[in-house]
Amino acid sequence: MTAIESPKQALENQIYALALKDLLYQLADDDFLISFRGSEWLGLAPHVEEDVAFSSITQNTMGHAFLFYSLLEDLGAGDADKLAHARPAKERKNTVYAEKRNGDGSYLEDPYYDWALTVVRYFLYEVFKKVKLEAITNCSYRPLANVAKKVLMEQPYHLAHWRLWFQQLQEANEDAAARIQQRVEEAWRQFGDAFDLGPYGTEMQEAGLIADEETLWAAWFSEVQEVIQHMPAGPLEKQLGSGRFGEHTADLDHALHILSEVYNSDREAVW
Amino acid sequence: MEEKKRFIAIEAVLRTVDDPELPTVSVFDLGMIHEVVITGNHVAIQMVPTFIGCPALDFIERDVKQAVEAMDWVESCSVAFTFEEKWSTDNITDVAKERLKKHGISPPPENYQPGEEWTVDCPFCGSDYTSMENVFGPTACRSILYCIACKNPFEAMKPVVEYVYE
Numbered sequence: 001m002t003a004i005e006s007p008k009q010a011l012e013n014q015i016y017a018l019a020l021k022d023l024l025y026q027l028a029d030d031d032f033l034i035s036f037r038g039s040e041w042l043g044l045a046p047h048v049e050e051d052v053a054f055s056s057i058t059q060n061t062m063g064h065a066f067l068f069y070s071l072l073e074d075l076g077a078g079d080a081d082k083l084a085h086a087r088p089a090k091e092r093k094n095t096v097y098a099e100k101r102n103g104d105g106s107y108l109e110d111p112y113y114d115w116a117l118t119v120v121r122y123f124l125y126e127v128f129k130k131v132k133l134e135a136i137t138n139c140s141y142r143p144l145a146n147v148a149k150k151v152l153m154e155q156p157y158h159l160a161h162w163r164l165w166f167q168q169l170q171e172a173n174e175d176a177a178a179r180i181q182q183r184v185e186e187a188w189r190q191f192g193d194a195f196d197l198g199p200y201g202t203e204m205q206e207a208g209l210i211a212d213e214e215t216l217w218a219a220w221f222s223e224v225q226e227v228i229q230h231m232p233a234g235p236l237e238k239q240l241g242s243g244r245f246g247e248h249t250a251d252l253d254h255a256l257h258i259l260s261e262v263y264n265s266d267r268e269a270v271w
Numbered sequence: 272m273e274e275k276k277r278f279i280a281i282e283a284v285l286r287t288v289d290d291p292e293l294p295t296v297s298v299f300d301l302g303m304i305h306e307v308v309i310t311g312n313h314v315a316i317q318m319v320p321t322f323i324g325c326p327a328l329d330f331i332e333r334d335v336k337q338a339v340e341a342m343d344w345v346e347s348c349s350v351a352f353t354f355e356e357k358w359s360t361d362n363i364t365d366v367a368k369e370r371l372k373k374h375g376i377s378p379p380p381e382n383y384q385p386g387e388e389w390t391v392d393c394p395f396c397g398s399d400y401t402s403m404e405n406v407f408g409p410t411a412c413r414s415i416l417y418c419i420a421c422k423n424p425f426e427a428m429k430p431v432v433e434y435v436y437e
Contacts, residue, residue: 052415053407060411063324067354137434146354152434153357154322156386157406 004141007074019203020141021075022093023210026198026244027132028068029094032084033252034125035061036259037098040107046115057158064151071143085263089252095194096240097121097187099252116179117186119169123162124187124224128194130159131219132210140208163227170229177229185232192236195220198244274309281307281314281339288338291330292410296370298331302362305353312346314339319358322411322431328352360430376413376426383430391427393418401425 004010011017038058045051069080077083100121103113133148133155169176195217197204204210217236225231241247285299298304298318306317316335320328332350339348360379363371368378372394380389392399398420405415406429413426 049405049415052405052409056407056411059326060322060324063322063411067323143354149434150323150354150357153359153385153431154411156434157429160386161406 002140005143007076007143010075010141015203016207017075019200019207019209020144021072021077022198022200023136023204024068024072024075024144025093028065028072028083029092029243030098030125030129030194031061031065031068033092033094033098033255034122035059035065036255037100037102038122040102040111041113041118042107044107044111044113053161057161060154061158064154067147067151071147074143081263085260086267089248089256090246092243092246092248092252092256093198094243094252095191096238096243096247096249096252097191097194098125099243099249099255100190100240101251101254114179114183116169116176116183119162119165120180120183120187122158123166123227124191125194126155126159126162127223128191128216128220130155131216131223134219135211135216136209139210144209166227181230184228184230187236188232188234189237189239192238193240193242193244193247195236196238196242196244198242277309277344278307280342281309284338284342285335288331288334291327291334292412293371293374293376295374296367298335300364300367300370302358302364302367303331305356312344314345314348316348316350317353317356318350319356319362320352320354321358325411327410357433359432360428361432363428371428375423376428377416379428379430383432385432385434389430391416393421393423394425394427395423396421 004016010020035058038054038061042055043051045054065084066080069083072078072083073080100117102118103111105111105113130152133152136148137145137152139145139148166180169180171177195213197210197213201213205212240249282299285304286297288298290296290298290301293301301321303318303321304316305319308315316339318331318335332352336348336350339345363378371378375394377391377394380391383389388403390399390401390403393401396418398418400420401416401418403414404417404424408415408426408429412429412431414429415424416427417424
């Protein structure tokens with residue numbers, strides 16, 4: 001597969017453009033939803049330094065989402081703000097595990113959020129993000145390969161942060177270790193769809209955009225098993241469906257309703 | 272020759288455009304200028320962003336454009352960020368490193384390995400008896416540290432280097 005240097009060149013091949021856009025939606029929607037869930041923790045993190053760290057990670061991850069939406073904008077998919085705020089749930093391509101609520105209540109009222117879910121989710125997600133981006137650093141679409149390399153320069157900080165939390169809680173007291181383990185078992189039932197390449201998976205591989213699902217999964221598995229003390233048996237499952245195929249839970253509607261509130265109050269506003 | 276003078280003049284102007292979050296440290300000295308192209312009276316500048324999520328990028332773009340357009344012979348200036356070049360903290364000049372210290376911000380450590388722990392000397396007293404309080408600081412590009420020797424909190428530019436994929 002020869003290198004595709006520009007959006008114009010990518011759009012010349014209809015199948016290539018479809019596969020590329022679908023991959024970009026996955027990358028953008030994953031980072032966007034996970035950073036929205038992160039933003040809900042603002043002011044609620046376990047201690048003040050964590051609040052600074054988590055919000056910094058969230059802001060940076062939102063920046064990564066913006067870049068992927070911008071690549072879609074360059075391909076004629078529409079305005080980046082609109083892609084982030086105005087697409088209905090059924091068009092979203094994020095893994096369902098990213099949309100999952102932080103816990104009971106809302107960030108404004110009785111936020112009974114679960115820190116174990118957060119630590120487990122972000123650790124598993126950041127390893128996944130690293131593996132997926134590494135698989136596209138040499139992809140055929142040059143603008144995406146460049147962005148992937150740039151994101152990978154910043155992301156080690158995010159991953160290191162969550163890995164440390166994970167290791168420390170796992171080795172803390174029995175209560176902490178049990179809570180982490182319970183969320184790991186849950187993740188095993190729900191995070192499987194992240195590895196799906198979606199309806200254009202075959203085309204993505206043929207177009208030289210990304211490695212196959214098995215390769216991504218194996219790279220992820222070997223990295224997380226270095227850290228998780230009690231690896232659940234069996235493969236990852238898709239109990240909540242597959243976001244890559246547009247299947248989502250009510251938690252996504254909840255997220256979209258909140259995150260698009262300001263945008264929908266005046267869609268023509270100039271920032 | 273005339274052309275060369277123009278480039279020198281633009282560079283001098285870019286040395287005066289400060290990062291809004293790092294006063295007295297110019298975008299030039301931070302290593303954010305990738306390319307300057309002069310076509311007649313139009314100047315096109317390609318910049319490399321520091322951190323992607325940095326909210327100051329829009330202000331930097333505006334400030335660079337305004338500063339260059341203030342030159343008499345320039346009719347218009349366009350500024351664009353490119354991702355073909357990767358900004359790294361190794362691009363920061365020695366001038367910027369000295370100026371950062373005056374603001375209580377240590378320059379980034381050298382030979383950093385992505386994801387690993389790192390440490391820097393205190394920008395005030397130079398001691399290496401420092402502790403990392405938070406890798407994440409007030410902006411995406413800075414971390415918070417504490418000097419145990421002179422008992423001052425300080426910040427450091429977070430090292431960001433080219434990612435090597437094994």
